[in-house]
Amino acid sequence: MADTTDKTSETTAAGSTATVKEPFYDIAKWATKAPEGEKLISTAYGDKVTEDLRYVKNEPGVHKPDPILVADNVTRRFGGMTAVDVRHFEIERHGITALIGPNGAGKTTFFNLMTGFDTPNTGTWQFDGKDMAHVNPEKVARGGMVRTFQLTKVMSRLTVLDNMMLGAQSHPGEGMFRSLFPGAWKKQEKENREKAEALLDRFLLYKKKDDYAGALSGGQRKLLEMARALMCDPKLVMLDEPMAGVNPALKQSLLDHIISLREDGTTVLFVEHDINMVRHIADWVTVMAEGKIVAEGQPKTVMDDPAVVDAYLGAHANIDLGDDSVLEGLEGGNA
Known part of the structure; x- marks a missing residue:
């Protein structure tokens, strides 16, 4: 259960002891394994999602108890090829959903459609009860996705802090006329900066805040992009292969940060090829192949689904093709 007890204390000038609550985001330091003698600050959302999904059937397009994103009949064709053909898709609120599948399955194209970076041939979808089909990317982001x-996509010639500031929704001083009156925007600018610095501290990038973003490593850029996404207080964060090209030393940090997003009340949908990572942190797994959803379920069961094995390895992945009699049998079956 949730442990909301205060973690630290300090002595005031008067000599009394005041209790200081540890920032919630410090869960990112040990989200998957608490230090000896300590407990996770909260697992309330994780516990709720686990309970909600406990009795949901493991089948494609299944309905969820509390979906935040619902898509129907979404298709995207490029000439004669159908890249996406999703009949029904839902994401459970406050959960961590993994979208997996082989290269070319349509995962990134589906991301692009949901967030307004591409236009579907057909389909509708609602985010948090609001119609998001054919909405521009900037409006999708303002809506919380x-x-x-x-x-x-970091700005290499801007500092890390400036990159963060770009993610804030409110910039009242950016207009030419209003910029002449600092009193109208200084307070908001200060709040944006404080929020950006707090997020950089959370993602272990505070010491890099004055460095150019182009000088960061690949893993640090992933952290920066994730931190910048949180500047607008999203309800749903969609991560496209967050572990791709990341140094193994930073992978555990990224894993912990993704889990901490859920425990902070944010829903997460991520695309990933690292099956071990999927097993480790996902509450629910959706499998795409050839543009379609072919399987859904909890990680411990969906990985053994024949459709998943077929999508990744082929229908005859476990057959010894060096055995001539097997080859003859396959040829006979395909005749």
């Missing part, structure tokens, strides 16, 4: 990219 933000995404990161497989190839990070």
Whole structure:
């Protein structure tokens, strides 16, 4: 259960002891394994999602108890090829959902459609009860649904802090006329900066805040993009292959940060090829192949689904093709 007890204390000038509550985001330091003698600050959302999904059937397009994103009949064709053909798709609120599948399955294209970066041939979808079909990306982000990219989109010639500031929704001083009256925007600018610095501290990038973003490593850029996405207080974060190209030393940190997003009340949908990572942190797994959803379920069961094995390895993945009699049998079956 949730442990909301205060973690530290300090002595005031008067000599009395005041209790100081540890920041919630410090869960990112040990989200998957608490230090000896300590407990996780809260697992309330994780516990709720686990309970809600306990009795949901493991089948494609299944309905969820509390969906935050619902998509129907979404298709995207490029010439004669159908890249996405999703009949029904739902994401459970406050859960961590993994979208997996082989290269070319349509996962990133589906991300692009949901966030307004591409236009579908058919389909409708609602986010938190609001129609999001054919909505521009900036309006999608303002509505609470933000995404990161497989190839990070940081501004290399801006500092890390400036990159963070770009993610804030309110910039009242950016207009030419209002910029002449600092009193109208200084307070908001200060709040944006404080929020950006707090997030950089949370993602272990505070010491890099004055460095150019182009000087960061690949893993640090992933952290920066994730931190910047949180500047607008999203309800849903969509991460496109957050572990791609990341140094193994930073992978555990990224895993912990993704879990901490859920425990902070944010829903997470991520695309990933690292099956071990999926097993480790996902509450629910959705499998795409050839643009369609072919399987859904809890990680411990969906990985053994024949449709999943077929999607990744092929229908005859476990057959010894060096055995001539097997090859003859396959040829006979395909005749």
